[in-house]
Amino acid sequence: MNMDLSRRSFLKLTGAGVAATSMGALGFSEAEAAEIAHVRPFKLATTTETRQTCPYCSVACGIIIYSKGDVRKGDNAEVMHIEGDVDHPTNRGTLCPKGAALKDFVKSPTRLLYPMHRKPGSDKFERMSWDEALDRIARLMKDDRDANFLARNEKGLDVNRWTTTGMLAASATSNETAWATFKFAKSIGIVGFDNQARV
Numbered sequence: 037m038n039m040d041l042s043r044r045s046f047l048k049l050t051g052a053g054v055a056a057t058s059m060g061a062l063g064f065s066e067a068e069a070a071e072i073a074h075v076r077p078f079k080l081a082t083t084t085e086t087r088q089t090c091p092y093c094s095v096a097c098g099i100i101i102y103s104k105g106d107v108r109k110g111d112n113a114e115v116m117h118i119e120g121d122v123d124h125p126t127n128r129g130t131l132c133p134k135g136a137a138l139k140d141f142v143k144s145p146t147r148l149l150y151p152m153h154r155k156p157g158s159d160k161f162e163r164m165s166w167d168e169a170l171d172r173i174a175r176l177m178k179d180d181r182d183a184n185f186l187a188r189n190e191k192g193l194d195v196n197r198w199t200t201t202g203m204l205a206a207s208a209t210s211n212e213t214a215w216a217t218f219k220f221a222k223s224i225g226i227v228g229f230d231n232q233a234r235v
């Protein structure tokens with residue numbers, strides 16, 4: 037049986053059956069079938085679940101991203117839904133309004149998807165590859181550090197400071213990633229180090 041059944045018509049159908057005959061012969065199976073036909077399949081049943089961390093702030097809430105297709109199998113995955121991860125110890129499935137709107141962030145037409153470079157004197161950004169971007173960053177860091185690294189201060193004390201380049205890291209990471217990032221910055225002498233959580 038294929039029919040669109042509202043709550044009101046379902047009650048009417050079952051109610052009419054009860055009134056018309058005994059329970060055994062009232063056509064209850066027909067009402068049940070109609071109700072089953074009315075229920076839509078769970079929209080996330082065929083999606084791939086990926087656990088992630090909300091990128092916005094240092095609370096670092098756990099999220100589950102539901103997508104059609106699986107990038108691990110080479111598919112072009114499309115994000116269908118994002119919700120809080122009930123198994124995550126930080127947020128237990130809850131999200132603040134920013135986290136709850138993460139799907140819009142993922143699908144925003146202004147979202148940055150690849151490195152962009154505005155050359156000196158230019159008025160526009162141009163796309164570049166990750167290899168080009170990382171090579172350029174490494175080259176500029178090396179040149180600046182070679183020129184400005186201060187191993188000792190005027191009193192002859194070891195200070196190992198590099199004050200002419202700063203580093204902006206992300207706070208929405210695990211403790212281990214944050215530890216490794218901080219150690220990297222300090223091991224090359226960077227003093228100016230910050231992230232969006234200001235910790």
Ligand code: SF4
Pocket residue numbers: 090091092093094095096097127130131132133134135136
């Ligand atoms: S959901 Fe809200 S509180 Fe949680 S990490 Fe994202 S922005 Fe921060």
